Amino acid sequence: MVLAAPAPSDPRRAIAAAARWRWYETLFWLALLLPYPLLPTYLDLASQIAIAALFALSLDLILGYAGVISLGHAAFFGIGAYFAAILVQRWGWTEPFSGLLVSGVAAAAVGYLASFLIVRVSRLALLMVTLGLGVLLEEAANHLSGLTGGNDGLHEIAVMPLLGRFTFDLYGRTAFLYALAVLFLMFLAARRIVHSPFGLSLRGLRENAARMPALGAPSRARIRVIYTISAFYAGIAGALLTQTTGSVALEALGFQRSAEVLIMLVLGGTGRLYGGIVGSIVFLVARDQLADMNPQYWFFWIGLLLILVVLFIPGGIVGGASALQARLGRRA
Amino acid sequence: MIHLAGVLFDGLAYGMLLFVLSVGLSVTMGLMGFVNLAHSAFAMLGGYLSVTLMQQAGVPFLATLPLAFVLIGAASVAFERVLYRRLYRSGELDQVLLTIGLVLMTVASCAYFWGTQQQSVTLPPYLFGHFSPFGIDLGYYRLFLIAVGAAIALALVFGLERTRFGARVRAAVDNQRMARGLGIDVNRIFALTFAIGSGLAGLGGALAINTVGLDPNFATKYLVYVLLVVSVGGLGSIGGSFAAAVLLGISDVAGKYYVPEAGAFIIYALMVLLLLWRPAGLFGRRV
Numbered sequence: 305m306v307l308a309a310p311a312p313s314d315p316r317r318a319i320a321a322a323a324r325w326r327w328y329e330t331l332f333w334l335a336l337l338l339p340y341p342l343l344p345t346y347l348d349l350a351s352q353i354a355i356a357a358l359f360a361l362s363l364d365l366i367l368g369y370a371g372v373i374s375l376g377h378a379a380f381f382g383i384g385a386y387f388a389a390i391l392v393q394r395w396g397w398t399e400p401f402s403g404l405l406v407s408g409v410a411a412a413a414v415g416y417l418a419s420f421l422i423v424r425v426s427r428l429a430l431l432m433v434t435l436g437l438g439v440l441l442e443e444a445a446n447h448l449s450g451l452t453g454g455n456d457g458l459h460e461i462a463v464m465p466l467l468g469r470f471t472f473d474l475y476g477r478t479a480f481l482y483a484l485a486v487l488f489l490m491f492l493a494a495r496r497i498v499h500s501p502f503g504l505s506l507r508g509l510r511e512n513a514a515r516m517p518a519l520g521a522p523s524r525a526r527i528r529v530i531y532t533i534s535a536f537y538a539g540i541a542g543a544l545l546t547q548t549t550g551s552v553a554l555e556a557l558g559f560q561r562s563a564e565v566l567i568m569l570v571l572g573g574t575g576r577l578y579g580g581i582v583g584s585i586v587f588l589v590a591r592d593q594l595a596d597m598n599p600q601y602w603f604f605w606i607g608l609l610l611i612l613v614v615l616f617i618p619g620g621i622v623g624g625a626s627a628l629q630a631r632l633g634r635r636a
Numbered sequence: 637m638i639h640l641a642g643v644l645f646d647g648l649a650y651g652m653l654l655f656v657l658s659v660g661l662s663v664t665m666g667l668m669g670f671v672n673l674a675h676s677a678f679a680m681l682g683g684y685l686s687v688t689l690m691q692q693a694g695v696p697f698l699a700t701l702p703l704a705f706v707l708i709g710a711a712s713v714a715f716e717r718v719l720y721r722r723l724y725r726s727g728e729l730d731q732v733l734l735t736i737g738l739v740l741m742t743v744a745s746c747a748y749f750w751g752t753q754q755q756s757v758t759l760p761p762y763l764f765g766h767f768s769p770f771g772i773d774l775g776y777y778r779l780f781l782i783a784v785g786a787a788i789a790l791a792l793v794f795g796l797e798r799t800r801f802g803a804r805v806r807a808a809v810d811n812q813r814m815a816r817g818l819g820i821d822v823n824r825i826f827a828l829t830f831a832i833g834s835g836l837a838g839l840g841g842a843l844a845i846n847t848v849g850l851d852p853n854f855a856t857k858y859l860v861y862v863l864l865v866v867s868v869g870g871l872g873s874i875g876g877s878f879a880a881a882v883l884l885g886i887s888d889v890a891g892k893y894y895v896p897e898a899g900a901f902i903i904y905a906l907m908v909l910l911l912l913w914r915p916a917g918l919f920g921r922r923v
Contacts (some may be wrong), residue, residue: 373729421912427728428671429915432867435860436908443901563736570733600747600852607740614734615722 315504323499332578336484340477347476353588354483355544360569360580361487361494362537367566368575369498370530371510372422375431375562376438377538379418380411382445382557384539387411388546389458390451398464400547404486407543408536415535419528426513435559442557457553461546472548479548486544487581490537495577497533506530507575567606571613573620582621641772643890649778651885652785653847657840657858658865659792659877660833666809666872668826670720671728673735675837676859677742682708682838683850684746687755697757701842708838709831716830739855747852755850757842777846784843788836792874805829809872864903868910870920879918 339350359381366372387407391397397406418437425433445452452458465471470478497503505521517523546552555561564587572583594602617624661675685707686700695703715738723731759777766775796802807815808822816822844850844858864884869876884903891902910918 367729371727373732421908424912425915428665428863428867428871429911429917431671431728431732432863433908433911435863436904436911439900439904440908443898443904447897566733570729574729598747600744600752603740604744604748607737607744610733610737610740611719614730614737615719618730 319499319501319504323495333488336581340480344475344477347480349588349592351476351480351483351548353584354480354487355541355548356565356568356584356588357581358483358487358490358544359538359541359565360572360584361491361577362534362541363565363569364574364577364580365494365497365534365537366527366531367569368577368579369503369510370506370527371513372527372531373430373434375435375566376441376559377434377534377565378557378559378561379438379441380415380535380538381542381545381561381565382441383414384408384411384542385546385552385556386445386452386458386542387539388543389461389552392461392463393458398462400463400466400482403463403547404540404543407546408540411539411542412532412536415538416528416532418535419531422531423524423527435562438557438559438562442554442559445557446554452554455554457551459551461550461552463547472550476548483544483548486540490540491577491581494537497530498577502526502529510575567610569620571609571620573622573624576619576622576626579620579622586621639893641770643893644886645772645774646778647886647889648882649775649781649885650847650889651882652781653840653844654861654865654885655785655878655881656788656836656843658837658862658869658881659788659874660836661862662866662869662877663792663805663809663872663874664826664830664833665866667805667812667829668724670724671731671735672720673732673859673863674715674738674742675834676862677739677855678708678712678834679837679841679844679858679862680742680746680850680852680855681711682841683755683845683854684750684841685838686842686845687750687757687850690757697759701839704842705835705839708841709835712834713827713831716827739859743852743855746855750852752852755845757845759846781843781847789874789878796874801825801828864907866917868907868917870917873917873919876917876919 336354339346343350359377362380363374363377366374384407387410388403391403391406397403421433421437422430446454449455463472466478466482470482472478498506505516505526508516508519508521509523509526513523542552542556545556568583568587569580570583571586572581573579591602594605613620619627657676657679661672664670664672682704686697686704689695689700689703690697719734719738723734763777763780766773768774796805804815804820804825807818807820808825812822841850841854844854848854848858861884865877865880868884869878869880883906887906888903891898895902914920
C-alpha cells in the first residue's frame with residue numbers, strides 16, 4: 305500500500321478553503337462604513353452597534369465555536385469598561401490605544417482565572433455558575449463605590465486624541481471610525497483563530513466533548529485558552545464603550561447586558577463570526593426605531609422573535625441566509 | 637436567641653415556598669433533560685389567576701389554590717405539546733432561548749393585562765396575625781406555608797416511592813430508553829409529570845403573593861431562585877430540592893436580617909461554591 309498523497313479531503317486544504325476571504329465580505333465591511341457619509345446624525349448609534357458587535361463576537365468565540373454557554377458574559381465587558389475608566393481617573397493614563405489593550409488584558413486575566421471554574425461544570429451548573437459569577441461581580445462593583453462610583457458610575461473620562469490628532473468630537477465621528485476600526489482588526493484576528501487547527505479542535509469539542517481528548521486534544525486546556533481570549537475581546541469592547549462615551553455605569557456589567565448580547569448573537573447566528581455583527585445591527589436599530597414603545601412591550605416582541613428563530617431558523621439570520629443561498633445554488 | 641429562632645422560622649417558611657415553586661422543575665428536568673426557564677412564568681400566571689378569580693369571580697383565597705394548580709397544570713401541557721416537544725433533542729441553548737422567549741412574552745403580557753403595580757390577595761381572617769410562644773413571633777400564614785410545603789413534600793415522596801405511577805416515573809428518569817423498551821409510555825408519563833410540576837408552580841405563585849408580592853417581574857426574579865434550588869438540589873431529586881430550598885430560604889432571610897448590606901452576595905456565593913464542589917448538585921447523581 306502506498307502512503308497516499310493528500311486525499312481529496314485533505315484537512316489543510318479544507319481549512320484553507322474555509323478561511324478564504326470572499327468578495328461579499330469586502331462588500332459587507334465597506335457597507336459598514338456607509339453611516340459615516342450617509343447618516344451623520346446616527347453615528348452615536350453606529351458606534352454603539354460596533355461595540356455591541358465586538359461583544360457579540362467575543363461571546364461567539366466561546367458559544368458558537370466551543371459550545372460554552374455563558375449567562376454572565378457582561379462581567380468581562382464590565383471589567384474592561386471600569387478598568388479603562390480607572391486607568392484615566394486614577395493613574396492619568398489617557399492614551400486610548402494602550403488603554404484599550406491594558407483593559408483587555410485585565411479582563412483576560414480575570415477570564416483566565418474564571419476559566420478554571422468554568423471547565424469544571426457543564427449544562428445547568430454551567431448556566432448557574434456563569435450567572436452567579438456575573439451577579440457576584442455586579443454586587444461587588446456596587447459596593448466598592450470608592451473605586452467604581454457605585455450606583456452613580458464614573459463620568460467625564462477624557463482620553464487623549466487618537467494618534468495625538470483626532471479628538472473625540474461631539475458628532476461621534478472619531479468615535480465611530482475608532483470603534484469600527486477596532487472591530488475590524490479584532491474580527492480579522494478572530495477569523496484567523498477560528499480557521500486555525502486550534503479553532504477546528506474547538507468545534508470538535510463543541511460537537512463531541514468526550515471524543516476530542518481521545519484524539520489528543522485536551523478539552524479543558526483548550527476551553528481555558530478560548531475563554532481567556534473571549535474575555536479579552538469582551539474587555540476591549542467594554543473599554544471602547546468607556547472611551548467613546550466618556551462614562552461607565554453599573555449596567556455595563558449587569559445581567560441585562562449578558563442576556564442582550566446572547567439574544568443579538570442568536571438572532572444573527574452563532575458560530576459564524578458575522579452573526580454577532582448582523583444580530584447587533586438588527587437588534588439595536590430595531591430598539592432605536594421602537595424607542596417610544598414601553599420597554600415592557602419591546603420585550604414581548606423580542607421574546608416572540610427568539611421563539612421564531614429557535615423554531616424556524618436555527619442558524620439565525622446569517623445561517624438562514626447561507627442556507628437559502630445554498631438551496632438556490634443547488635437549484636441553479 | 638429569640639431573633640435566631642424567628643429568622644429560622646421565617647427562613648423555613650420562605651424555603652417551603654421556594655420548594656413548592658421549584659420542585660416541579662427539578663422532576664421534569666430530571667425526566668426529560670429539558671431546561672424549562674418558563675417554569676417561573678407558570679408560577680406567575682398561577683398568581684395572577686388567583687388574584688383574578690378573587691377579584692372578578694369572588695372565589696375565596698383558599699379555593700383559588702387548587703384551581704391555580706389544576707388550570708396552570710392543564711395549560712402547561714398545551715405548551716409542552718406544541719412547543720417543548722419539538723426541542724427535546726436539541727441542545728440546551730435552544731431550550732434556554734425558547735423558554736426565555738416565553739418568559740419575556742409572559743412578563744410583557746401580564747404588564748399589559750394587569751398593569752405593573754403590586755397585586756394583593758385577601759386572606760381569610762384565621763390566616764392573619766401571629767402568636768408568640770416563648771417570645772418568638774410565629775405568623776399564621778407562614779405556619780400555613782410550612783404545612784402546605786411539608787404536605788406536598790410528603791405527597792410527592794409517597795407518590796414517587798409507593799405508587800405504580802411513581803415507579804414508572806423513576807424508571808423513566810433512570811433510563812429512558814430502557815423504560816420505553818419495557819413498554820412504559822414515557823411521553824404520557826412526561827406530560828402528566830409536567831402538568832403536576834407546572835401546576836405546583838402555579839400553586840406556589842398563588843401562595844407567594846401574600847409574602848413576596850406579585851408584579852410582572854416575578855417571573856424573572858424568581859426564575860433565578862428556582863434555578864438555584866434545582867441546580868443545588870440536584871435534578872430529579874425531591875429530597876434534594878427540599879434541602880436546597882430550605883437552605884436557600886434560611887440563608888436568604890438570615891442574610892437580609894443580619895448583613896443587609898451584603899445583598900444577594902451570600903446566596904450567589906453559596907451557590908457557586910456548592911456547584912463547583914458538586915456540579916450535579918447536593919443530591920444529584922454524577923453525570
